[in-house]
Amino acid sequence: METHKLIEVKDLETQFHTPEGIVYAVNGISFFVHEGETLAVVGESGCGKSVTMLSFLRLIPTPPGEIVSGQALYREKDLLRISEDEMEHIRGKEIAMIFQDPMTSLNPVLTIGRQITEPLHTHLGLNKAEARDRAIKLLLDVGIPDAARRLNDYPHQFSGGMRQRVMIAMALACAPSLLIADEPTTALDVTIQAQIIELVAHIRQHMNMAVIWITHDLGVVAGMADRVMVMYAGFVVEEAHVEELYDNPRHPYTHALLSALPRVDRRRDSRLKSIPGAPPNLLVKPHGCPFAPRCEHTIERCGNENPPLQKVAPEHFAACWVDVRTGAPK
Amino acid sequence: MSTETPLVQVTDLKKHFPITKGIVIQRQVGTVRAVDGISFSIARGETLGLVGESGCGKTTAGRTLLGLYPSTAGQVDIDGHDLTHARGKSMMEIRRKAQMIFQDPYASLNPRWTVNAIVSEPMRVHHLINNEKDRQERVKELLTLVGLSARLVNRFPHEFSGGQRQRIGIARALASNPRFIVCDEPISALDVSIQAQVVNLLEELQDRLNLTYLFVAHDLSMVRHICDRVAVMYLGIIVEMGERDEVYEHPLHPYTKALLSAVPIPDPRKERARQRVILTGDVPSPINPPSGCRFHPRCPVALEKCKTETPVMKEAAPGHFVECHAVK
Amino acid sequence: MTQPPPPIASLNLDELATPPLSLAKMAWLRFRRHKMALVGMVILAFLVLYCIGGALIYSEKYANFNETSIHLQPPSLAHPFGTDTIGRDILARTIYGGQISLMIGLTAVLLELTIGIVVGALSGYFGGWLDNLLMRFTEAILIIPQIFLLLVMAKFFAGDIPDISFLGREFSGSVVVIVVIIGLTSWPYLARIVRAEFLSIKENEFILAARAIGTPTSEIIFLHILPNSIAPIVVSATLGIANAITLEAYISFLGLGVRPPTATWGNMLEGAYNYIESAYWMWLFPGLLILLIVLAINFIGDGLRDALDPRSRTV
Amino acid sequence: MTRYIIRRILQGIPLVFLVSLVLFIMMQNMGDPLATMGGRSVTRKEDRARLSRQLGLDQPVLVQYFYWLVGNDFVKIDIDGDGTPETYGTRKGVLRGDFGTSLVAREPAMEVILSRLPNTLILMLTSEFVVIFGALLIGVYSALKQYSLLDNIVTTFSFVGYSMPIFFLALSLMYIFAVNFKRWGLPYLPTVGMYDPQVGDTPAQVLIHMVLPVVTIAVNSFSAYSRYIRSTMLEALGQDYIRTARAKGLPKREIVFIHALKNASLPIVTIVGLDLPFLLGGALVTERIFAWPGMGRLFIDHVSRGDTPVVMGIMVLIAISVVVFQILTDIVYAWLDPRIRYS
């Protein structure tokens, strides 16, 4: 695989100003994606994984959202510094995004055809007929039969899986080099999820497109990611190649998460290993390690200092003061 | 399976929702066959998993089972009470013995009520404890039992996290000392790190209070973990049912096979090596289910007779039932 | 109950997800951000103080005392708001008129609430033929513009209604008429709101939970659903007060409102518009007071709408 | 769709009847049309007796309603007061298009109403037009620039306009722009009427006479609309599909005017559709103050004289158009919103 970095995000910090106080959603995150690579971002709801992606695409509603600092270098351009016009040319054309709920993410009062052809007009300058032809081809590519007729249909006339296919077709319209998939299968049934994962994998190979796949499901990640980034409370806590991460989790959170998962292919153990407590309150400015209150390996330092992301093995990074394998401080 | 009479016995239960038209004079123009004739029994202390994709009727089945929806046909017998004919006092008796835990921890607790009011409601309604003070004591006990601090009795639901709310929901279900609890996707709305907590609690409670569960879920991994037996539903009917390991390791129905193969496994090597049965198309509408075998339009091994003939449930192995023409 | 069972797991669960904020406190936090709503609160507080506190300074007898030789006098030290056509002190009359206007607003809304909630709740909870019947009835009232209906009803009820005594004050019976007709014609919108709320809330799982417990229907309606639909009811009741005060002024302007000598801000304006140029104080003060109170209530209503909006309930 | 329309019409008919019956009974109990027929004098006993016989006012109220509804040309009535009915009635009844004869104007009630209808429509439709499009511009702007200076100013002013009793507003405007402007030698607007009678009803005249009433109505109802549009726009702008549209890199104006506005306009269609029939009634107070010869004024004049045929005519007309417009609104809504299908 090529090692050229397609996008590199550095020290991204995003906050939301709410009447109850500041929500510290993303707290200095850095990561990169190579061309054609699939990066999976894993974390529980509210860990900042979606906000990170929306931030560097500048899709955060401002106010209340605010990107406090950071850089997002896409092909040498800092997405957080360029003009809105330039950004419009990148969004949808270079970087496309699909969302969790295909029902609400499609405009209910516009036809599918109109919604797919919009970026074709805007970014590629295709005329009506060309755009239509391309839309039909796209729909066929994502596995929607009878595409020509269905262009005139409205989103509510499609099933959930079909809608997500339409979303994917829309995202692929301008052949982007990066696709951000924000939990695209969470709202779908397992059999439909399998279809969609298969579809994206196929397209990715076909188009040599990089993918950032946001999910909370460690099972999905195992099947399709090249690299995995685990997030917790607005921080990256661990990052590694997928096999390395599953074989050798080095952050207590990853470790606990993997042991808490029941598996369809295994007989039952006595009890599941559970993580105590609940995810942290993002209204409080993080102090010390955010996972410390739920962690079984805590040492004194954890309460005072937030551990940085450190290399623990080749291409394997974790943010922890302790070595999970021994329980001893590093 | 024990030889004593099962706690719950369901026979040919049906729940159809009429689709009506007209405002002054309503006439029925169609039927949603949400549950279309399911039979099973659950022994005391046992957990039966009811799995299937969304729209297969599993939630409706759970609710009809408790009489929350009036059933269209069939019989439900809970601990000797015939639910389909129960009225008034005997209905209240069933309500006391059979409880439910809900999917959405946000929607299933009245946001205007304190934890105390929520958890004590069953005791108040069933006149189990009529003294307000004793009731509060019992509420505190129950909160402790489900792992919440008794200090929190006067708090409101919105002050709790999802997992804590689900514990409150469980405490409420336990308040009337039920024998049987329908768990309607109790963990699907929770974060991964919380799911295990709640599942462990449910198991712990079952052991301690000798509870019987109907565990309705779409998460096959979790069902495998918690259930003793599993029933797989598709479009309102049970297509396969049997002991857990038997079903997971030797699935017979093509739908079960597809379903199991679609569940991702959190192990990169294994996951990449797997052979998937990818089903085409979506689940058809329960308004006009396909003729013959309901699964035949999506079935990779469909036979000609599947289109016309409805298969019957057969016992393919001891305790392992399946409804498929292709299974001998 | 026998032995209390030992706790299952000593999990670290005492910590709450959010700081202890009651729903009311959260609403207040949101409301407080709404500057105009705060201004509205201040104005309203001032007006209520004006109407109630003012009564301690001026007696009602003084408010009704007329001396025709000093009629239509511009504001002076003796009569800060001037005098009206028969030489009554306008300041004192706005105080007592304000009491009536406020009372009309409050009681009309009370009536509106009672009918609207009952109709909306029954309709929304039970559905079916009852819903049909009640909603047709509601539509029947909505089919005629309210002000038309009010005029017809004001005349219909304008029979011989004796004066009434309430809280030590004597009112023209027409106050009751105005309250009743405003209440009787205002409820349909509220009923629709309540119905819609009931329809959506009854689909919530906690209603299913209550049914699974065996909670009686009446408790489900009044203890479970009603408290949860309180937000839109409060908002619409608040705005309803402003609406009732304005409506009273309109009916009075068209000559069918509260009969003198009982003063209301509305009927003080009835004759006063003839003096828009020659005696500005006749219309300026009651007009300004109506404007202020309606404005204040509208501001508050708007703030409440933001503060109580269920969609923005979560932090 | 056709079935749906037919069903809605069938539903509407009993509604209108119910409303008309209740109103009719109320009308019969609210004053005596004969009391004021004597002009400045009290009506004579003999005349009262004769008139109530001739006009059928001596009949029981339900009989009167029946005659109003289906006419009395098939029953003999006694008009000379000798106790024996001898002539057939002349009424055809509402069902056959006869709304009766105005007790005041002494001509068919429908003619009285129809002579005023165009005046009301021209005033109210203009106002509605000004209000909706003004509100649309401001509402969309406020939604895009939420809490901006202009948003706050417009919001405050529209609240003040909305809270002002309409007569207060109307008279102030009239005295500023008509009376005082003329006195100060500034360009001024006419006080009352629909046009200067010396000039005639030229479009320019009507337009200039319409300015103050339209401004009055607009200022008063502007706030409700613009706030509504603002909030539906805000809601639409917060939807997931707007995020999708932005993620596609669409230009802002396309997102606002196609994706958001089309969704936001759906509820507005409903509001406008439900408001339009009420325009028929005119603005009672505004029409009265500016002496606009419309339906609202007709209503007040005739209600105060107990003129049942005209008042009932106005109300029934409004009731019918409300029902019709509800159906039309549903149709337009279904046409605009692909998710709705009345089948």
Added chain:
Amino acid sequence: MLNKSFILKVLVLVMIASLGLSACGGSPAATAPAASKVATLIFTQEPDTMSPLYTNMYFSQILHQTWNVWTWQYDEKNQVYPVLVKEMPSMENGGISADGKTITLHLREDVLWSDGEKLTSADYKFTYDMYMNPKNTVSTTYPYDQIASLETPDDFTVVINFAEPFAPWLSLFHGILPEHVLQPVFEKDGTLDTAAWNKAPSAGIGPFKFDKWESGSYLRFVRNDKWFGEKAKLDQIFVRIVPDDASQVAALKAGDGDLGIFISYPDIPALEEAGVSVVTVQSGYSEGWFISMGPKAHPALQDVRVRQALVYSVDREKIAKDLLLGKTKPGASLWDNSPYVDPSLQPYPYDPEKAKSLLDEAGWKDTNGDGSRDKDGVELVLRYGTTTKEVRQSTQAVVQQMWASVGVKTDLTNYDSDIFFASYGDKGPAYTGELDVMEWSDVYQFPDPNFTYFLCSEIPSDESPQGVNAQYLCDEELDGLFQQQATQVDTNARIETFHKITKIVFDQVYWASLWQDPDIWAVGKRLADVKLSGVTPFYNAEAWDLK
């Protein structure tokens, strides 16, 4: 479907429309070149119909002098003069027969309808027939129902026969119907109720003729060249309907109107300041109290001393001075400013002490100290009702306070006039006797003093639900005098009878005047030579001119 271009188009349209509107708003009102002489009258109420058959409405009747004159009219001193007849019938000229039962009219022979037809006795006969035909729902048949027969010996002579001598014959023929126009209509429709002439009279007799009536907006009359008298100086009389008092005043001040009526007292100073002259015209009206003595009325009112006390205790001079700006004064009787009043009668003075002693004398004393007098456990609390007119409501409040100072309490009520005057059968508050003191102002057939509502036979009851005796007053002597005057064709004898009537009413306080209620007109700066009569205000319309 909405698309971009559609929205753009609509937006552009809106811009243009609003620009257009604002442009118009900014420019001054275009004033029409004074090509013709037009006087603009402001009416606060719209006439109901033009036909004399169907209206009793003041605004409709006063217009008759412009387009359909009466057989005889009244000048600014309310003196009658002949218009369509050669001279007023009298005993002296034989127009009235000796027994008073026959009246003969000699019509002018040069009178043309505005459509060119000649006015003849056939029109008189037709008018009489139409009033009496039950097919027409005329507003009142009075006084035609007193006529026994009507003969037309030739084209210009009308002979009217009464069964009994009929003194108030002057109220006949207020407006004639054109037989040549309406006879065919009546034959065709069977009634005149729906005749087009009622709304748009194609033929009339007057200095002006009807031109156009735009409902709710205006009526226009133009000069009638066929008028037999002096030709009108104005080209047009234009009547604008302005329903709101304040708007009327504004229009008058702004010069948009030349003549207005029913100016309320408080507006007078502002109008005068603006150069509008205010003219007060006696029309026989008198605002007063109708004191009830019926079975439901307060028992105290049966006592004349109590009734007197009520009058003594109210400073009516002050009310007239302050509320009515001194434009009028209290009267002594219902017929003030006419020869029918006993000249010795002077209004009761304001004397609260006298009132108190009268009440004491009558046995009404405040025994329980609650501020109101009582007797035998009955409190002296009176229900005082009137219509919703502003000045009446003000008067009520002032009177309430004055009565309270002598120990009489009052409950005040107000009703819309159609409710207030609703008949006994319709449960109107006045005629059901539920009120103790009622206030209104009227005159029956001014300038004729004929009267019905003091008659015993007019007391409303279940049998006589339309009775108009709201006071339930039954005074045998008064009844007899009223019967007598109606047949006294001899004016002097009739005046004599009325002096007796007024004396009784005054002494017994059956009715008490609050103030004489003149019509108040506002005449703009431009309009010249306007004389106004109390009965036929526009009697000299042909002489009106613009300065």
